[in-house]
Amino acid sequence: MTQAAAEHVGLLLRDARGEKGWTQGQLAAELGTSQSAIARMEQGKQNLSLKMIERLETIFGRTIVKVGKPQMTHLRVEGGRTLSGAVDVNSSKNAGVALLCASLINRGTTTLRRLARIEEVNRIVEVLMSIGVECTWLNGNDLRIRRPETLDLASMDEEAARRTRSVIMLLGPLLDESEEYHLPYAGGCDLGTRTVEPHMQALRQFGLSVEAKSGFYAVTAPSADSHDRSFVLTERGDTVTENAIMAAAHREGTTVIRNASPNYMVQDLCFYLQGLGVEIDGVGTTTLKITGRPAIDVEIEYFPSEDPIEAMSLITAGIVTNSEVTIRRVPIEFMEIELAMLEQMGQQLDVSGEYTARNGRTRLVDVTTKPSTLTAAKDKIHPMPFPGLNIDNLPFFAVIAGNAEGQTMIHDWVYENRAIYLTELNKLGGQVQLLDPHRIYVNGPTKWRAAEIGCPPALRPAACLLLAMLAARGTSELRNIYVIERGYEDLAERLNTIGAKVEYFQD
Ligand SMILES: CC(=O)N[C@H]1[C@@H](OP(=O)(O)OP(=O)(O)OC[C@H]2O[C@@H](n3ccc(=O)[nH]c3=O)[C@H](O)[C@@H]2O)O[C@H](CO)[C@@H](O)[C@@H]1O
Numbered sequence: 001m002t003q004a005a006a007e008h009v010g011l012l013l014r015d016a017r018g019e020k021g022w023t024q025g026q027l028a029a030e031l032g033t034s035q036s037a038i039a040r041m042e043q044g045k046q047n048l049s050l051k052m053i054e055r056l057e058t059i060f061g062r063t064i065v066k067v068g069k070p071q072m073t074h075l076r077v078e079g080g081r082t083l084s085g086a087v088d089v090n091s092s093k094n095a096g097v098a099l100l101c102a103s104l105i106n107r108g109t110t111t112l113r114r115l116a117r118i119e120e121v122n123r124i125v126e127v128l129m130s131i132g133v134e135c136t137w138l139n140g141n142d143l144r145i146r147r148p149e150t151l152d153l154a155s156m157d158e159e160a161a162r163r164t165r166s167v168i169m170l171l172g173p174l175l176d177e178s179e180e181y182h183l184p185y186a187g188g189c190d191l192g193t194r195t196v197e198p199h200m201q202a203l204r205q206f207g208l209s210v211e212a213k214s215g216f217y218a219v220t221a222p223s224a225d226s227h228d229r230s231f232v233l234t235e236r237g238d239t240v241t242e243n244a245i246m247a248a249a250h251r252e253g254t255t256v257i258r259n260a261s262p263n264y265m266v267q268d269l270c271f272y273l274q275g276l277g278v279e280i281d282g283v284g285t286t287t288l289k290i291t292g293r294p295a296i297d298v299e300i301e302y303f304p305s306e307d308p309i310e311a312m313s314l315i316t317a318g319i320v321t322n323s324e325v326t327i328r329r330v331p332i333e334f335m336e337i338e339l340a341m342l343e344q345m346g347q348q349l350d351v352s353g354e355y356t357a358r359n360g361r362t363r364l365v366d367v368t369t370k371p372s373t374l375t376a377a378k379d380k381i382h383p384m385p386f387p388g389l390n391i392d393n394l395p396f397f398a399v400i401a402g403n404a405e406g407q408t409m410i411h412d413w414v415y416e417n418r419a420i421y422l423t424e425l426n427k428l429g430g431q432v433q434l435l436d437p438h439r440i441y442v443n444g445p446t447k448w449r450a451a452e453i454g455c456p457p458a459l460r461p462a463a464c465l466l467l468a469m470l471a472a473r474g475t476s477e478l479r480n481i482y483v484i485e486r487g488y489e490d491l492a493e494r495l496n497t498i499g500a501k502v503e504y505f506q507d
């Protein structure tokens with residue numbers, strides 16, 4: 001077996017173990033070997049005999065290795081269909097990954113109910129399992145997480161860690177874990193440079209020191225203290241706020257964070273931490289006051305809230321196909337500006353009365369799209385930190401503007417690359433003009449037409465292509481959809497429940 005093949009088999013083995021929700025130790029016990037042998041196999045440092053692969057396949061009850069090249073998954077879309085019916089919004093990717101990281105603060109068992117089972121979550125679960133955390137999928141989407149007394153940070157699954165940016169959110173929870181350790185560089189979508197400097201600036205306030213080496217950060221952690229501290233974030237970023245909150249949550253003193261993000265995932269994290277007994281004042285505002293607890297050992301179950309970005313995606317499916325579709329469980333606090341903007345463009349929407357999410361806090365509504373005639377927004381559409389139009393919802397306006405009469409300017413000041421990927425809509429008949437890396441004009445209305453397109457390396461632009469394909473008459477193909485699966489669970493199946501015709505295929 002070549003080194004590359006051994007590494008690939010190692011990844012497949014790790015995936016199969018992840019599906020079972022087993023730690024390396026549990027698989028080792030089933031196989032009658034040591035945890036370190038499993039770690040070597042998964043890292044591709046050990047050639048596996050066919051006999052060993054057969055034994056593993058018997059244990060997992062399924063095939064692990066198929067002969068041939070690793071297969072990518074693609075989607076085939078029969079477009080031009082009118083959609084109808086109702087579909088629920090799932091819990092959010094961004095709260096999910098933060099809560100997984102935060103669970104390390106708790107010595108008791110955390111059960112995350114209805115967690116989105118998406119690739120981004122899978123990567124963080126793999127990272128947690130590689131450092132000894134027991135993660136067990138109970139039924140469908142409920143994940144039980146139990147950390148060991150001591151985490152094995154040296155065994156961290158680098159491959160999984162490098163595929164997600166969210167791994168950076170381990171710094172806060174790990175603050176008092178180990179004096180020195182390495183954290184792989186964070187990866188994720190290719191949206192241009194995304195600095196981690198704001199994280200460093202925030203965590204330095206707690207005494208953490210991080211040195212960037214080649215491919216990893218060398219972290220030197222401070223010893224625990226009970227000081228009060230107060231600082232301002234240089235950026236009102238979501239994950240940096242979460243990292244600072246998580247650091248403060250297991251420090252005895254009181255921490256005041258100013259210019260904090262009040263966004264949805266930050267609120268969800270705060271609700272969970274409050275469940276652990278951490279005092280947090282100012283949830284949903286830009287000033288948070290946190291009084292932590294140095295020892296947290298709580299049995300807790302928590303329901304992450306519904307995803308405003310998934311809500312926007314599903315609403316876009318209704319609008320682009322000019323259909324009447326009901327999107328249930330829309331977190332309205334985080335969608336108000338988006339809905340107001342759509343109404344200004346002439347989109348008719350029915351919005352139900354409010355009800356409460358399973359986390360007991362977030363306000364939800366059902367939104368029904370009605371067939372409408374749209375006109376381009378008069379002013380540019382641009383995002384702002386919450387409470388502004390969500391940056392991750394901005395790309396969907398490129399698809400919607402495609403259906404509108406006239407010219408719309410969309411200004412993505414946040415990401416260097418994301419607007420560029422939206423020009424791929426032109427392959428489907430869109431008329432998107434790139435003015436500079438941050439601004440596009442969308443001219444409409446568009447007669448969407450079928451095409452074969454490879455997914456750009458960015459989740460939301462890739463999802464936009466899929467949504468436009470729903471409106472394009474004929475058969476489209478969207479290739480290599482890992483990037484979509486990073487953020488959406490069973491999106492194709494769920495679109496099919498409201499009348500789309502999307503199928504998976506491999507070649
Ligand atoms: C796991 C997770 O929760 N990911 C979300 C989080 O990523 P995350 O919190 O990691 O976002 P970043 O810190 O990368 O910020 C995104 C970009 O916005 C810029 N920036 C941000 C805040 C600010 O006040 N000024 C500023 O210029 C940053 O420099 C960066 O270029 O927030 C992003 C922005 O909402 C979302 O797209 C991501 O989906």
Ligand SMILES: C=C(OP(=O)(O)O)C(=O)O
Pocket residue numbers: 165166188189191392459460487
């Ligand atoms: C940019 C996104 O997320 P991440 O921070 O995980 O890259 C996104 O969800 O669109």
